[in-house]
Amino acid sequence: MPELDWAALPELSRRSARGSYAGAAGAAATSLGQDLFNGRPLDAGKAREAAGTGGALGALGGVLGRSWSNGLSNKEKEILGENASRVRTWARGGRTAEGPKTRQYLEGGRYTYPDQRTFGPGGRNELVESKFGRSAKLSARQREAFHQLSNYRVDHTLPQDIGVLFAAPAWIYGRRGVVPVTNKH
Secondary structure, three states: OOOOOHHHHHHHHHHOHHHHHHHHHHHHHHHHHHHHHOOOOOOHHHHHHHHHHHHHHHHHHHHHHHHHHHOOOHHHHHHHHHHHHHHHHHHOOOEEOOOOOOOEEOHHHOEEOOOEEEEOHHHOEEEEEEEEOOOOOOOHHHHHHHHHOOOEEEEEEOHHHHHHHHHOOHHHHHHHOOOOOOOOO
């Protein structure tokens, strides 16, 4: 059996913190919510245990999600970033126009091709430029669009954001792994 590299633990903890927080918070909230909805007294000890399990599973999910997204090709990262922007638009109550990318003209006759055109509540329409990864940068035309157009939105998704998404389901296992769900008081 390989020996644990104790010196690597602080770095692993730092790099998986967001996933760990997502799993821990979800598991604790689920534990307390189940107590509340099943008519049981709130049990902080069980919530703390669930948070520990959810946090550990969340850290693992965070590392896996981050590693998976870092390993994608540039084209796959582009698609992932655009899909993350669609989810953000949907979460804000908007929808994304279907169809190919079209030119958006800028001052001086220049133009850019935004990744998406969105239609939000209250008539809020946005042009969205999606980026993924730590090294993603706006092109010169995209920077011009950002400064010239009041409805130009830049969505920048990072590998750790994908890690949090992978970690979020840990709350389910954090709760189930600690206390069986029953209706008993």
